[in-house]
Amino acid sequence: MEFLQYFGGVFEPLSFALLVFGTIGGLILGATPGLSPTMAVALLIPFTFQLQPTQGLILLGAAYTATVAGGAVSAILLKIPGAPANIATALDGHEMAKAGQGAKALHVSFLASGVGGIIGVFLLIFLTPVLAKWALAFGPSHLFWMAILGVTIIGSLDSKSFVKGLLSGCLGFWLSMIGYDDIQGAQRFIFTDALTGGVNVITALIGIFAIPQVIDMFAKGRQPMSVSAITIEKQSLGDSLKLLFQNIKALSIGTVIGSIVGLIPGVGGQIAGLVSYDQSKKFSKHREKYGTGHPEGVIAAESANNAMVGPSLVPLLTLSIPGSPTAAVLLGGLLIHGIFPGSDLFENHPQVAWTFINSMLIGQVLMVIFGIWIAGYAARVAQVPTAIMASCVTVLAVFGAYSVQQSMGDVYIMATLGIAMFFLEKFGFSAAPLVLGLILGPIAESNFIQGSMIANAMDGPAAYFLFGPLNLFLIALVFASIAYSFLMSRRQSAVSLSEPSSEVGGAQ
Amino acid sequence: MKLKVFGAAIALSVLALGSSVANAADYPERPISVMVSYGAGGATDFQARIVTMMAGGEDFLTQPIVIINKPGAGGRVGWNWFATEAENDGYTLGAYNIPHFVAQSIEGGVKYSADSFEPIANWGSDPAVVVVGKDSEYNTIGELVDFAKANPGKVTLSGAGLYVGHHIAALQMEKATGAKMAYIPTKGGGAAAMKAVIAGDVIAGINNLSDAYRAREAGNVKILAVADLERNEQFLPDVPTFMEAGYEVDNSSVNFRGLMVPKGTDPAIIDMLAEKVPAMFEHARVKKQMDAGGSPLKIMTRAEVQKMWADREVYLTELLAGLK
Numbered sequence: 001m002e003f004l005q006y007f008g009g010v011f012e013p014l015s016f017a018l019l020v021f022g023t024i025g026g027l028i029l030g031a032t033p034g035l036s037p038t039m040a041v042a043l044l045i046p047f048t049f050q051l052q053p054t055q056g057l058i059l060l061g062a063a064y065t066a067t068v069a070g071g072a073v074s075a076i077l078l079k080i081p082g083a084p085a086n087i088a089t090a091l092d093g094h095e096m097a098k099a100g101q102g103a104k105a106l107h108v109s110f111l112a113s114g115v116g117g118i119i120g121v122f123l124l125i126f127l128t129p130v131l132a133k134w135a136l137a138f139g140p141s142h143l144f145w146m147a148i149l150g151v152t153i154i155g156s157l158d159s160k161s162f163v164k165g166l167l168s169g170c171l172g173f174w175l176s177m178i179g180y181d182d183i184q185g186a187q188r189f190i191f192t193d194a195l196t197g198g199v200n201v202i203t204a205l206i207g208i209f210a211i212p213q214v215i216d217m218f219a220k221g222r223q224p225m226s227v228s229a230i231t232i233e234k235q236s237l238g239d240s241l242k243l244l245f246q247n248i249k250a251l252s253i254g255t256v257i258g259s260i261v262g263l264i265p266g267v268g269g270q271i272a273g274l275v276s277y278d279q280s281k282k283f284s285k286h287r288e289k290y291g292t293g294h295p296e297g298v299i300a301a302e303s304a305n306n307a308m309v310g311p312s313l314v315p316l317l318t319l320s321i322p323g324s325p326t327a328a329v330l331l332g333g334l335l336i337h338g339i340f341p342g343s344d345l346f347e348n349h350p351q352v353a354w355t356f357i358n359s360m361l362i363g364q365v366l367m368v369i370f371g372i373w374i375a376g377y378a379a380r381v382a383q384v385p386t387a388i389m390a391s392c393v394t395v396l397a398v399f400g401a402y403s404v405q406q407s408m409g410d411v412y413i414m415a416t417l418g419i420a421m422f423f424l425e426k427f428g429f430s431a432a433p434l435v436l437g438l439i440l441g442p443i444a445e446s447n448f449i450q451g452s453m454i455a456n457a458m459d460g461p462a463a464y465f466l467f468g469p470l471n472l473f474l475i476a477l478v479f480a481s482i483a484y485s486f487l488m489s490r491r492q493s494a495v496s497l498s499e500p501s502s503e504v505g506g507a508q
Numbered sequence: 509m510k511l512k513v514f515g516a517a518i519a520l521s522v523l524a525l526g527s528s529v530a531n532a533a534d535y536p537e538r539p540i541s542v543m544v545s546y547g548a549g550g551a552t553d554f555q556a557r558i559v560t561m562m563a564g565g566e567d568f569l570t571q572p573i574v575i576i577n578k579p580g581a582g583g584r585v586g587w588n589w590f591a592t593e594a595e596n597d598g599y600t601l602g603a604y605n606i607p608h609f610v611a612q613s614i615e616g617g618v619k620y621s622a623d624s625f626e627p628i629a630n631w632g633s634d635p636a637v638v639v640v641g642k643d644s645e646y647n648t649i650g651e652l653v654d655f656a657k658a659n660p661g662k663v664t665l666s667g668a669g670l671y672v673g674h675h676i677a678a679l680q681m682e683k684a685t686g687a688k689m690a691y692i693p694t695k696g697g698g699a700a701a702m703k704a705v706i707a708g709d710v711i712a713g714i715n716n717l718s719d720a721y722r723a724r725e726a727g728n729v730k731i732l733a734v735a736d737l738e739r740n741e742q743f744l745p746d747v748p749t750f751m752e753a754g755y756e757v758d759n760s761s762v763n764f765r766g767l768m769v770p771k772g773t774d775p776a777i778i779d780m781l782a783e784k785v786p787a788m789f790e791h792a793r794v795k796k797q798m799d800a801g802g803s804p805l806k807i808m809t810r811a812e813v814q815k816m817w818a819d820r821e822v823y824l825t826e827l828l829a830g831l832k
Binding site for chain 2: 308405406446457
């Protein structure tokens, strides 16, 4: 309970002001497409040069927490996920916003984020030594199987057809291969300079989510002015809380999966939201409602991506290994004050370590408060006329794609992928599996190649990839996941076969 | 007719000359950007932000410096951009990493070489070191090399990618010891390579001195040797160099970082920068922040950097010749 002694530090005037500033700023940055949590934290680092270490970290921690949650705002209202963590949020959240339930979607998203986030930070506080071992247990072979496990959910994710889902995933895999391969030194599919660095996930994300709907909106704009005024439903906080606790199952699944996946260095943050969305769908009684504006989907995704924040810092704080790009930036923020994460941090600077962790706890609460406060206003975005909306989304998409690495090349890539996705959607392919392929491709590939190189120096690939308890456990999960999807699709087709006949029977 | 064209050409070139002279005299009149070809938060980015933070001072450039990140493909994206698209008006500087960009240009497939850029000054040097996990059975570089000699190809060495300092150090180590080892490049930079060592995925690893020092402070690794000409007295006085251990590995893999401008920048601007920038790197606050992060400061003038680039070019061409 050591952390309780250090709560005072969070409530010092300057510290608290920074916490509030970091939270509000983080929400705004997070809601801006293209500004990922990593970049938001990196942008703030120069400000911490002038601050005390503790205060600097409070600012960074608050910004990290709030940007992850803030990404949900653009995902829900504009269907532009601010970061990979928010992809799953867009699937149901945007459908809700289109139906005038934007406030409800934002409320549950912030509440779920808060609950997930607080539990995640508690895990960081109480279980750090245990979790650190777990984070290190994942070598290349295990990460490879993790990625394959991710592949097994591609087919069932947001797609009417299993095969088309898989095909979308394959396209994503292929896109991920473009660029210079740092492990084997090969140049792949680089037809133009802009592709040397490959397809950036955030650039792709903006293109394939935002552009197809922009085209749709413009297409509608050509029709005579049939103003379909959306009525924005008012949402009281009490109702939202009730809704959250009615869906306690989705909340628990999201939190648990987010915490576990968040721990794994190099994988966690990006897929936590998607994996828990998929799992909560599989365990849900209302599986068919997912993707049509079902609050459960938002809750599962958002609780997962904030639950991941705390555990994702475990490898950094205990072993000085940054497990995610954001953690790497935070490491820079620590180093600049001469603080080395690891045993040094907790033994010699407990004040810094615990104040930082506590500030993330308070930051989660502040994030929920400010998030709820803006939700009512933000939801009115859905009432903006289509033509204006389409223009705004286009501007944001271009701005977002450019700001990822200050490159016009990325804007062209974003537009190309977006236009291609528009046509693919017409043929029943969907965006989420494609992005998941793009994220998992490099993880599967690089870990397979690294694993093979290591295996060849040891006892050969078979022993390295197929044996050992963790490998076997993950392989079992892969098979279980495939079997489950297969059974479900058979049961569903059985249901859909029997349903029409019973209807026919009823009519007679 | 011809004369007219000739005359116009002269008039134009005089104009152009005139404007560039005016530029050099007023330079700098607006903020200067520094292109870093690695992501925000990486070691190069982080150090570039520290060493340029005093730029706005009266004694230095009088204008602030802004960092622009163009990451991708191990630095190739940024340097390609810098060689082909960056304006050579003195307002766009770039950060270089040696031996990375020289080795990449020798490997081929990029649009730059050492001739595409003009160095200004060097700010840091981060030597490569050999690390093993804290419970490793190897306590000296000699023990590790002996095992590698007895078991060719069995020693796995992690490092941050291909054609970077770590890769060069691994190649030099193999060449100097005659022992065959398996170099495992990781995606995700030095941090991923360090994780592989600490978790026991590989037997040993090559990493940056600054990161290895930190990992050792945290009680995670042992550092066996440093690939430099001298020991690092500030951070690792107890770790021998390869030379001291009896292996001919010099400082060719040391990661030098500094500032440069594109070829064709006005010589007057280059001279002005070459004079002011090293003084800016020497500022006490820069030194304090760099020390705090465990990042060795190594300030070199333009002339020294030019010689270092030329030496690396010759040496790396020879070392990498066997690889192609």
